[in-house]
Amino acid sequence: MNNEKYIGYIKYEGKLVEDGLMDARRQAKALFAFDSALRYFIAKQAPDFRNLDFEIPVQIRKGSWEALIPETVAGWIQAGLGAVATAYFTKAAQKMAEKDFEDFGITDLFKKALNSIKWFARIGKHTGDVTIREFKNVRFSDDQSQIGIINSAGEILFVPKQVLDLYISTNPKLLEELAANIQNGRNLIIGTLENGVTDEEIINPSEKWIFCDENETEEDVLFPELIHGDYVVLEGEVTRENKTSNSMGFKYKDHILTAYPETGSIVNYKSILFLRCRLFGTVNRIDEKGRIGARRPKLYFSNLEPLEEADEDGDLFG
Secondary structure: OOOOOEEEEEEEOOOOOOOOOOHHHHHHHHHHHHHHHHHHHHHOOOOHHHHHHOOOOOOEEEOOEEEEEEEEEHHHHHHHOEEEEHHHHHHHHHHHHHHHOOOOOHHHHHHHHHHHHHHHHHHHHHHHOOOOOOOOEEEOOOOOEEEEEEEEOOOOEEEHHHHHHHHHHHOOOOOOHHHHOOOOOOEEEEEEEEEEEEEEEEOOOOHHHHHHOOOOOOOOOOOOOOOOOEEEEEEEEEEEEEOOOOOEEEEEEOOOEEEEEEEOOOOHHHHHHOEEEEEEEEEEOEEOOOOOOOOOEEEEEEEEEOOEEEOOOEEEEE
């Protein structure tokens, strides 16, 4: 990739797209979702751009499947809209200047939009839940410009304050259509390029559930052998906890299933977070309409038995 020609991109990478090919419908949905996400953050920064029907130039390239935004994006916008774009942009730039942005231009709008998409993915992966909008016990950088978010594992991610302000007001489903194309052999990558430096965020199949409710295509039934109402004993890994929904993520055969305790709070199981465990519970395939037939099963467990321990330093040993 030539760092002088592009300001950012999304791409799918893995064995399924080594030749640069992907199903036409998947490509169309991905491009539309990318376009929508860019416009969302552009409008957040410069609301007057909501009224402009401008075209966003994208180049598709093989080697993986990449959609790249060129550095010449400002020229495309201005050429397509002429004096209208200049008038709208002048007004938008004045408003942005009031917020202490200097030397602000159309290309900067796109850079900030791309950066916001990347940070949305980064924060979502860190917290494990894109619906969280209140962060407690935060930390601050020395210059107060970054806010440190602490996740359930005690890890801290420092986020620029302006980015976090945007994230808090963003639709949790922002990346849903882009994430829908993720599967084994196809990761989603969101990247930005600034001063010759590439910064990427990768979303793999085990993290897909964070951004996308529909983890499988309509034709796929995940683990059909797990029948509604059956009592099961499964071995996997506890990957997350969600106190709001009183649920845990249970990684079983490379898929994250939502697991709920039959009684009590998930807080009681905090000590086994990120450990391999044996789950004793019941399969639930009730869908959103109350029918038996959900494609992705849920688990209601009576017990989680750890198969490994954590030493005093947090390192695991079996």
